[in-house]
Amino acid sequence: MTSGLLLSPRVVAGDVEVARDVSTVAVMAVPDIGPWLRPGQLLITSTSVLNRLVEPIDAFLARLHRGSASGLAVRLDDGVAKLPDGMIDEATQLGFPVVVVDDLFSLEHALAGDLAELWDRQVDAVFTADRLRKLLVDLVMAGGGHDELAASIAREMSGAVLITTPDGCRICHSGNESELRRLVGSRALDSTGRLRTDSIDGGLGLHNLDGEFVVVSAISANGIDHGRLVLHSTERTLSSEDLYILEQAASVCALVVAKELVVSSVEEKHRANFIRDLLRGRGGEHEHVVAHARTFGWDLDRPVVVVVIEPDPVVEDTLSVPARMPLVERQARAFAGAVADRDPGAAVVGLATETVMLMESGTDAKNRVHELVESVRGGGGGRSQFGVGVSRPVTTVDGIPAMYNQAKTALKIGRQLSGAQAVTHFDELGVCRLLSLVEDESELESFAQETLRELTEDTAEARDMRRTLEVLLATNINIAETARQLHFHYNTLRYRLAKLEKILGSFTENPALRLDLSLALKIMAMRGVHS
Structure with a gap:
């Protein structure tokens, strides 16, 4: 399908013979290709776009490689244009194919129309995101917070908007109430109303939830994750362009976070100091x-x-x-x-x-x-x-x-x-709080060992016999009730009781020994040794 798409391709890095198979083709009209990147994708771009990358070229290539892209085709924009410094060496080291072409793609190819449309959509997304970002920055400069930002994003992007904490707890929401109800009832949120941040339904990116789309972006400030910005719409099909625009909006939400952190940091310190003194x-x-x-x-x-x-x-x-x-x-x-x-x-x-x-x-x-x-x-x-x-x-x-x-x-x-x-x-x-006051843990262990003897061993038989002893003591040596709780035959339980008394002594007739045995079992439980 991609045969004849690239004009005069020349391989400058990697081995196309052993590269990943190409399953899709996409253009890269903007430096941040993240929302449009897919596994098995051949990306077509130009040196002018690569020169606008914010991240170093080695980090960019590593991101494409981690994202399982198949390769990168680059048009040299003019006679003196060249690939970014170090690009060929880094791509060679990664084994990531880089191809230089005379033009982005052949206009005669069957994919040309789709790729040209995608190029235009990406460029349009840049201008739309820039307009929204300026609008949101003005809101923040005027003292607006998350509520105002959510309302503006919902209005500009025609959808329901949630702003949550990093673990998905709702901070605020805005938009059409019916859409919000549909979002709350979707697989994107769990039964407690939280965004599913640990699943494909609520992870970062664009998700199709039974025909309805949700876009999720991280809100980060100073490299720290502070929450999620979520967009949901039933009026239109959300796309990768919406994800790009929402990511730019999330960067403005981060300004609110940064402002709040500066304002609250001193007060948080005073709160903590006050509580420490109180405790x-x-x-x-x-x-x-x-x-x-x-x-x-x-x-x-x-x-x-x-x-x-x-x-x-x-x-x-x-x-x-x-x-x-x-x-x-x-x-x-x-x-x-x-x-x-x-x-x-x-x-x-x-x-x-x-x-x-x-x-x-x-x-x-x-x-x-x-x-x-x-x-x-x-x-x-x-x-x-x-x-x-x-x-x-x-x-x-x-x-x-x-x-x-x-x-x-x-x-x-x-x-x-x-x-x-x-x-x-x-x-x-109960009694465990008294046992916790004994500072010498070795004394407690010695008491348990001397009292329970071989029942302290970490074997299946010892654990089984400890469980029998525990229930016997809990039922005040009621053999019938103990047999019922443990699902034993009455005679089996009598045999086990005889075996326990042979090991531990005649505890059925000695209340003091029963108390010692109960304490020893509690000590083992406190040490994390369970029956």
Whole structure:
């Protein structure tokens, strides 16, 4: 199909005999070809376009190579034009074919009309994007924020617009309400209303959702990923040109982010310092702390619980999106957004390794914490996971340091007992909170070893027998109930009981031994050794 398309092609780099097969052909009329790039694509461009590249030529060629492009055909625009310095060496090193041609393409070829139209569309997209960018910059200079930008983009691009956080939580929206409802009901958003940032439906780019199109662009400032700009339209078919225009609009949205970051950075530092002093018992008198907290919009003149959120250890992925802001800061912002409607007076601050939240207590505090956690975790969307510890209620600010320690203890033990993503309340810890006060962990391990003997071994049989012992103790040695819970025959359970007493001693007749065995099992659970 491409035979005869290129006029007098001359290979200057790479080996066309072993290159990727050409499945599509496209022109590159603008320096940023990203929205139009497809795997197996032969790109046709000119030296005047290459000379306008913002990125170095080696980075540009590497991007084409990573994108599985088949090759690059370049027209020398005049008799003295030449390829950018280092282009041939870099293409040769990558094994990426580069061909020099006398003209962009033959006007007699069957593809000529389509390629000429694509060239015109790309050029038109540049002028449209420039007009929209100037319009949006004027809005920002006049003090406009995300709401005003979303409204202007929706109007200019004839669609519904969402602006979200990097993990897909909605910041604002604008556009036709019926289109917004269709977007919310589409596969682009999950059941919690978040953009699916970890899937093909909500990842960066142009997506076809059952015949309706969604365009998603990253909002980045200073190389940091701050969110997503989303366009959806049912009135027309969105295209790669729309993606290009939206990416330019997203760069203006980044100006708003940068402005907000400058304004909030000093205040965030004061908030964090205030909370640190409060958690260390250096906040001052109750009335002073309450008054100071009100300047941040927080209400501490009421019973509150302390909630500590700590990220699970993760290895950040290296996707082709801007680097993200620190994980704790992202999670702190997510919780601040989630709690704003439920408890406007709650304090939420990201510290060095954790997020601390002081929220209103009450009979439903436990449920509200779980609702917040589910809201932030959502149903996917690239959110990093975390563990949560919750304290008992406290009525005065001088009791907050002790409640902070309770929340930290709940978080630590909850992870030991239930895994990394546990949400644990201090009141649920039982005897484990006493065991956590023993600083010498080797003493606890020695106690467990001496009490449980070979049942501490990491074997299938030992785990099985520990589980039997755990249920026996939980049912107060009710053999029939234990057999029912474990789905054993009654006689099988009696045999197992006899075997356990041979190993551990006659615990059915010795309450003190049963207590020791229960504590030893708790110690093993706290060490992450489960039955």
